[in-house]
Amino acid sequence: MTDERLEALLRMTLGADLPELEPTGAEVRAVLRDARERPARRRLLAPSPGRAALAPAWAMALVLALVVALGTVTAVPGARAAVLGAIDRLERFLGGGEPPGVPLPLDDPVGALNALNFLSDAAPGSPRVLAQAGDERLVAFQGRRPGEACLSLGRHLNECGDAAHWTSRLEEGAVAPLIATPADGGRAALWGVAQDVVTRVELRYADGGTVASPVAYDGFVLIADPDRGPRELVARAADGREVARADLSGIAFSFCTDPEGCG
Amino acid sequence: MLARAAHAPCAPGLGWRRPSAARARAIVARAAALGASAPLSRGPARPLPLEAARRGDDDALERVAEHVLRVALRTAGGVLRGRDEAGDIAQEVAIEVIRDLAQLRDLERFDAWVHRITVRRTLRVLKRGRARREAETPLDLLGDAVPPDPDDPFEAFAAGAAVRAALADLPERQQLAVVLRYGHDLTEREVADALGCRPGSAAAMLSRARTALKASPALEAYEP
Numbered sequence: 001m002t003d004e005r006l007e008a009l010l011r012m013t014l015g016a017d018l019p020e021l022e023p024t025g026a027e028v029r030a031v032l033r034d035a036r037e038r039p040a041r042r043r044l045l046a047p048s049p050g051r052a053a054l055a056p057a058w059a060m061a062l063v064l065a066l067v068v069a070l071g072t073v074t075a076v077p078g079a080r081a082a083v084l085g086a087i088d089r090l091e092r093f094l095g096g097g098e099p100p101g102v103p104l105p106l107d108d109p110v111g112a113l114n115a116l117n118f119l120s121d122a123a124p125g126s127p128r129v130l131a132q133a134g135d136e137r138l139v140a141f142q143g144r145r146p147g148e149a150c151l152s153l154g155r156h157l158n159e160c161g162d163a164a165h166w167t168s169r170l171e172e173g174a175v176a177p178l179i180a181t182p183a184d185g186g187r188a189a190l191w192g193v194a195q196d197v198v199t200r201v202e203l204r205y206a207d208g209g210t211v212a213s214p215v216a217y218d219g220f221v222l223i224a225d226p227d228r229g230p231r232e233l234v235a236r237a238a239d240g241r242e243v244a245r246a247d248l249s250g251i252a253f254s255f256c257t258d259p260e261g262c263g
Numbered sequence: 264m265l266a267r268a269a270h271a272p273c274a275p276g277l278g279w280r281r282p283s284a285a286r287a288r289a290i291v292a293r294a295a296a297l298g299a300s301a302p303l304s305r306g307p308a309r310p311l312p313l314e315a316a317r318r319g320d321d322d323a324l325e326r327v328a329e330h331v332l333r334v335a336l337r338t339a340g341g342v343l344r345g346r347d348e349a350g351d352i353a354q355e356v357a358i359e360v361i362r363d364l365a366q367l368r369d370l371e372r373f374d375a376w377v378h379r380i381t382v383r384r385t386l387r388v389l390k391r392g393r394a395r396r397e398a399e400t401p402l403d404l405l406g407d408a409v410p411p412d413p414d415d416p417f418e419a420f421a422a423g424a425a426v427r428a429a430l431a432d433l434p435e436r437q438q439l440a441v442v443l444r445y446g447h448d449l450t451e452r453e454v455a456d457a458l459g460c461r462p463g464s465a466a467a468m469l470s471r472a473r474t475a476l477k478a479s480p481a482l483e484a485y486e487p
Contacts, residue, residue, distance in 0.1 A: 001477045007445065009482070013423040014341050014446035021340045023332035023353070031328045031354055032321075035361035 093149055099140035101128030101217040127152070130219030136189045138219045151219070153181060153191045174198055174244035175235035182255045183223050190222040190230065190251065197243055198235040206231045226253035313370045316361075324361060331357040334374065334447070335381040341442035342385060342430060352388060356381050378447070378457035382439055389435040429479035437472040444469055 093099040127141040130151075139152040143160045150160035159178065161169070169176055177192040190203060194215050201220050202212040206229030213222045215235075224230050230253055235244040311330055315323035335353035343349045359380055367376060430438045436458060443454045455465035476482060 001482065003473060003477075006473060006477055006482075009422060010426060010441065010445035010476075011448075013426040014337075014442055015448065016423065021333075021336045021346070021349070023329055023336060027332055027350060027354060028325055028328050031332065031357040031361065032324055034354070035324075035328075035358045 093140060093142075099128040099130075099142065099149070101130040101140055101219070103128060128217070130193070130217040131213070131215070131221050133189065133213065133221045133223050134184065136183060136221045136223070138191055138221050140219070151178070151191075151193070153179065153189075153221075157181070169193075173235075173246060175201060175233060175246050177233050177246050177248060177251055180224075180226075180230075180251050180253050186226075188224050188226045188230075188253045188255075190224055190233075190248075191220075192222075192233070192246075193219045194235055194244075197237050199238045200236045202234045202236065203230055203248070204232050204234060205229055224253070311373065313364070313373055317365050327364070328357050328361060331360045331377050334377050335384075337446050338378070338381045338439065338442050339385045339388075341427065341446050342389065342435075342438045348388065352381070352384050356384055375453065375456050378443060378449070378453070379459065382443075382457050382459075385439060386435055389438075425481050425484065426476075428481040429476050432479065433472055433475055437468050437475075440465060440468045441472050441476070 127139050129137050130140050131138040137152075141150050141152065142148065143150045145162075147162050148160050149162070149166060150158050152158050157179075169178070174195040175192060175198055176194065177190055180188045180190045183189040192201070194201065196218055198215045198218075200212060200214055201222065202210045203222050203224050204210050205225070209228060211222060211224055213220045230248050230251070232248055233246040234242055235246075237243050311327055312320065312323035313327065316327045332353045335356040336349055339349035339352040340346065343352070356377065360377055367373065430441060433441070440454050440458060443449045443457055444451070449457070451466045451469065452462045454469070455462040458465060458468075460468075
């Protein structure tokens with residue numbers, strides 16, 4: 001069979017307007033009903049082209065609120081600079097410059113997981129690894145919009161925003177836990193960023209145990225056991241002193257990973 | 264050629280045959296009975312009212328849902344076993360799209376986004392093996408052994424089943440690449456976008472798929 005004949009056959013069959021592959025009115029109604037009735041759960045979707053940062057709903061609302069407030073923020077550059085100044089190496093990145101960290105090895109399988117997540121969004125050459133744990137990597141990159149700084153949280157989601165967005169995310173302390181996502185073996189990956197004074201973060205469980213991670217480039221990803229009740233995050237400086245503490249009660253450590261939903 | 268059509272194996276013990284006229288009529292009747300309501304008419308191509316759908320306009324949402332269902336049904340229906348399984352995937356894709364439409368930054372890439380969601384969900388089902396598409400000739404497509412007639416309006420049914428049988432032997436991503444390329448007439452770059460790979464990888468994938476399909480016994484009957 002020639003290529004031409006095969007292609008003609010494929011177009012005739014796969015591209016045919018078969019009645020059985022037409023959506024029915026009942027299906028359309030079911031979709032609209034379910035889309036309205038199902039609560040917007042925290043969905044960990046695979047990457048999709050042109051998709052905005054797949055942040056949780058509250059973060060998206062925060063971004064919208066900050067867009068409205070952006071004029072106010074830019075009108076007081078002194079205050080903005082003070083906040084951004086507190087995060088040192090991230091300042092240049094969050095202000096539109098190159099991110100810190102080490103270049104992402106796009107050719108290796110782990111890097112590809114991140115690459116899939118932001119392939120359509122990253123400025124060429126900008127991705128840098130801020131932290132990694134196992135196969136999970138926290139990658140910073142410049143977004144397509146001017147001044148947009150993005151964090152890619154492993155294979156799961158991106159969070160992008162302008163300086164105002166990140167200022168609000170980081171202004172509550174020297175350490176900022178962002179979100180938790182499913183990790184291998186039923187564990188959870190806690191993602192976050194920190195000021196450069198922080199060299200180590202410790203996650204404390206409700207049972208008193210801890211799990212720790214070094215902070216090399218102002219970011220961290222901690223693999224935790226969700227069943228032990230992650231309670232708080234402690235940030236320490238190089239000399240061991242505690243410089244910040246963050247409550248983890250607002251971070252969800254249980255996930256719906258069933259594509260059919262979890263009711 | 265008649266003998267080849269009658270005996271070309273697409274599965275052990277089964278011949279690959281074009282349906283008789285009577286059987287073809289039965290196929291049409293079965294297709295019509297598949298849905299509780301009649302299929303929607305496609306109508307003239309119009310730009311999708313995505314902005315209005317984002318604002319929650321009911322008519323716009325309905326049009327978007329219908330479009331997404333049609334796109335996803337074509338993709339999933341090309342590689343899955345039956346209409347019900349493809350319909351389930353299409354509905355999940357459409358629900359996801361409707362709910363997340365407000366988060367889509369670039370509306371120009373709406374279809375690419377839909378394709379990518381569809382690919383992800385279809386691959387998941389394929390790999391779970393819960394809904395393998397036809398690896399055997401569907402019994403209701405068996406009929407008299409006659410050569411394919413390109414002018415026969417029912418030919419697409421038999422040829423479609425033969426193509427799906429041939430696709431069954433390909434790796435899942437190759438199957439989807441073929442459906443996206445020839446079912447949706449996407450470019451190789453668009454196929455790559457939907458599959459999340461480089462254009463060169465998609466081109467190589469399609470080339471391997473074509474080579475395998477040309478050698479497939481299921482398609483021998485369609486050789487000149």
